[in-house]
Amino acid sequence: MVARANGLLVPEEEQLEAISKFTGVSSYPRALVMPRDRHDNNKTDITKIKVFPTRDEILSDEADFLPSTDLDSHHFLADQAERHIDTHFRLLRHDTFGELKDVLGGVIHAVENDQNHPRLDFGDFRAYQYLGANISYISFDKRRGLEMQLSFAQPPALRKERPLERRKWWEASKRLSEGVLLSFISVNEVQHLFFTVSERITDTSKAHSLTHKDYQATITAKLASHDQMSVEAATRLSYKKARGVLIEFPGVLPATFTPILENLQDMQRHSRLPFRQWIVPDRISAIQQVKDISIPPPLYARHRGFAFALEPIMSRDKLPVDSISIDPATSANDPTLIDTMEAQTDLDRGQWTTRNWQILSGRPVDEGPDALQIEGGFRTRRGCIGIRKIVHIGGQSQSRLLEDHNLRKVSQAEPKTRSETYLLATQYEALDLDTKRIRGCLGRLHGVRKDEKWRSLQYHLRQNYPHIHAQFRQIDEKGFELVGRHPFDLWLAAGKSSISSQSTDEIKVTASELDHVLQKAKSNVHSLTQQERDRLVRLWTQEAHDHALAELYEKVKETDSNQHQITSIHDEVDRRVLQEAEVIGITTTGLARRISTLKTCKMQGRYMRRGRGGHGGSHDIRPASDD
Secondary structure: OHHHHHHHOOOHHHHHHHHOOOEEOOOOOEEOOOOOOOOOOOOOOHHHOOOOOOHHHHHOOOOOOOOOOOOOOOOOOOOHHHHHHHHHHHHHHHHHHHHHHHHHHHHHHHHHHOOOOOOOOOOOOOOEEEEEEEEEEEEEEOOOEEEEEEEEEOOHHHOOOOHHHHHHHHHHOOOOOOOOEEEEEEOOOOOEEEEEEEEOOOOOOOOOOOOOOOOEEEEEEEEOOOOHHHHHHHHHHHHOOOOEEEEEEOOOOHHHHHHHHHHHHHHHHOOOOOOHHHHOOOOOOOHHHHHOOOOOOOHHHHOOOOOEEOHHHEOHHHOOOOOOEEOOOOOOOOHHHHHHHHHHEOOOHHHHHOOOHHHHOOOOOOOOOEEEEEOOOOOOOHHHOOOOOEEEEOOOOOOHHHHHHEHHHHHHOOOOOHHHHHHHHHHHHHHHHHHHHHHHHHHHHHHHHHOOOHHHHHHHHHHHOHHHHHOOOOEOOOOOEOOOOOHHHHHHHHOOOOOOOOOHHHOOOOHHHHHHHHHHHHHOHHHOOHHHHHHHHHHHHHHHHHHHHHHHHHHHHHHHHHHHHHHHHHHHHHHHHHHHOOEEEEEHHHHHHOHHHHOOOOOOOEEEEEOHHHOOOHHHEEEOOOO
């Protein structure tokens, strides 16, 4: 942490001067393009880089900084661990978004050049376009969060089909699957937003579905990022009914890479790299030093008197009469021992020298669960037969024996502590309150843009202009109630007669003039001229919209925080379940998503990586974490 802080405190002038002299090592010397704020997402510190590309980044002609994994090449970070994390973050992000940024840059330029009939070219990149798109509706649910309905023109072949045929087509199609990345580009403002599909409905009776209307389809999506700019832009485009182009990237699933990139940022932020001595070891300059390297046994095998039992890996036709074991301190390069073990076990010479026998032979049952990382479905293996405490994280198990071993099901039966129960109740109560406020903000945003009436502006006037608000009361000082139209609506109608034909651009007003009108209105709002009334209502409408939008963003942030607290409590329950497990099966995606929970578990057993189809070989086995 101290090293990272010192590195970031280097004067910018010195850093840039050093950076500009760096050249990459390749077959032909070339200048290495270093990050230097060439656009709003071109940062030296990866913790400040937004995972999803910004509009400036997409339209920038500057090349991405792609550091080499070769430690002999130049890099602006001197610390090897920080350099390692920085390099892999930038390379993974480029692999994910490199081509996609080129495609989107071309689309945005095409829309800018021809807003009515843009010619979109995706090249060889797999993408689908949907024209006539707009953000038709915004909703909020305390469990699902902020969601938006994106409507677009039905594919031409489906517009004249019957609803049942449209439903069959969409159900058979893999388009717009849940979790897929979407890009919405508005035509008029050329605004760009990233979304992910959150719900895909094909029921013809549902209004927000792909099949309800002949000429229009609707999908439910979430913003890929809840930053203020994205939330405000999406809300503004929705209430303006801004038209645009919706682009689907079926091969891009944010859930598979976003947690990994965010975890790399978190590791860099806290200057933490597990297995640092093995991943980025100190450079060895002499052959003798190579010979002197000794990889210690796993932590659980360092207790006095411990010995590895080798029966599990002995050849079935060569099982000894007596038990056979080996001391953890035994040299892996003993030729006599290697010859003996190669003849009696299923391990070859290379596997023996890399100490795979330490993993296969097992460890004491009280040293924490075995952790298995699996690509593909989790299958019951010979090593799991007879073990009952098996927990599966992520993906879908292909074994019926493990249907009830999913972490979610097991955790539901785990009792919560009193403090956890209290904290959950408190967070859910706060979430309910914020949900009501967010829906109120959405209602005010919709109303203030739809019409300029009392019901749309009364909240804003009551909160910000109480003296003016009091002048529009329906009950006079004697207690009599005015019937018919509201006093504000009558007052507003009187101010519309002479200027209703004027546009907003034709009415120019300075800040001092508005201040004068406001002071006059506080004394007697009914004394305003028709033009002054119109100016004041325009001001209130814009202010009400801006205030509601700002409050919406703040409340969405609060609900995100509440959801994070709720997730943390459930993660603690999950941690207790995982700690008691004997075997933990986890997919690569599940590992990325649940890394914060797994980091708190003491897993000192096995780490297995299975290849495609869930079939693992001896070459797939790696040692587990000792941290």
